[in-house]
Amino acid sequence: MPDSPIKSDPHHAGHRQRLRARFLKSKGDALADYELIELLLFAAMPRRDVKPIAKALLKRFGSFAGVLNADPNELQKTDGIGEVAAVSLLAVRQAAVRLLQDNVMNQPVLGNWQSLMDYCRVSMGHNKTEQFRVLFLNRKNVLIADELQQEGTIDHTPVYPREVIKRALDLGASALILVHNHPSGDPTPSQADIDMTRELQGAGVKLGIQLHDHVVVSRSGNTSFKTLGLL
Incomplete structure (x- = not known):
């Protein structure tokens, strides 16, 4: 769907000016979700009234997070949203991921x-397919690498413990944290998750690589194997 044509409208220009002023005054705290989405759409749609589009996005995807985590093709099924607007929204999500990543990389986790x-929740929790990440730590438990190992279907990701341990040895890591997502929204570990984790833990012990935890994340929350007594 192409982006909406540019239309000159002084009323909309005044609304945009007022919304920007409110944002600057409150640093965004005073804005409703649809108003923040409006701000994100301003550059992509310079003179169109984007309030109805922002409200339509929230209705379609359920929440502010749902909008930012939506597939670009799905975003463009909303009237008025084209490629430029979709990219503007998705770039904000990626910026948030990178900000959060900066808070944990090269830090004792x-x-x-x-x-x-x-x-982990921002980067994976809303994904439509399962992803399996490994966080590699050194002897001081500082995060030295964060790598996506596998990506699968909506309910299954093949994981090969030998490959994970081999990669840990290549990086000189002495500990691991496993993270994967459940697109269903239920972060409860499956029996397959438990079996794979125990197999990987056993392989690591033989080579002096400790498995600190395995965390399942979803849009509704996260579950720790350690907290559940599974490690």
Whole structure:
């Protein structure tokens, strides 16, 4: 769907000016979700009234997070949203991921656990397919690498423990944290998750590589194997 044609309208220009002023005054805290989406759409649609489009996006995707995590093709099914507008929205999500990543990379993660979980949920929690990430730590539990190992279907990701351990050895990592997402929204570990985790833990022990935790994230929350007593 092409982006909406530019139409000159002084009323909309005044609304945009007022919204920008409110944003600057409150640093965004006073704005409703649809108003923040309006701001994100201003550059993509220079003179169109974007309020109805912002409200339509929220209705279609359910929440502010749902809009930013939507597939670009799905975004463009909303009247008025073209490629330029879709990219504007998705770029904000990627910016948020990178900001959160900066808070955890090259930092001791065990004492910064909430920041790590925030990063994992934002980067993976809303994905439509399963992803399996491995966080590699050194002897001081500093995060030295964050790598996507596998990506699968909506309910399955093949994981090969030998490959994970081999990569840990290549990086000189002495500990691991496993993270994967459940697109269903239910972060409860499956039996397959438990079996794979125990197999990987056993392989790591033989080579002096500790598995600190395995976390399942989803749009509704996260679950820790360690907290559940599974590690």
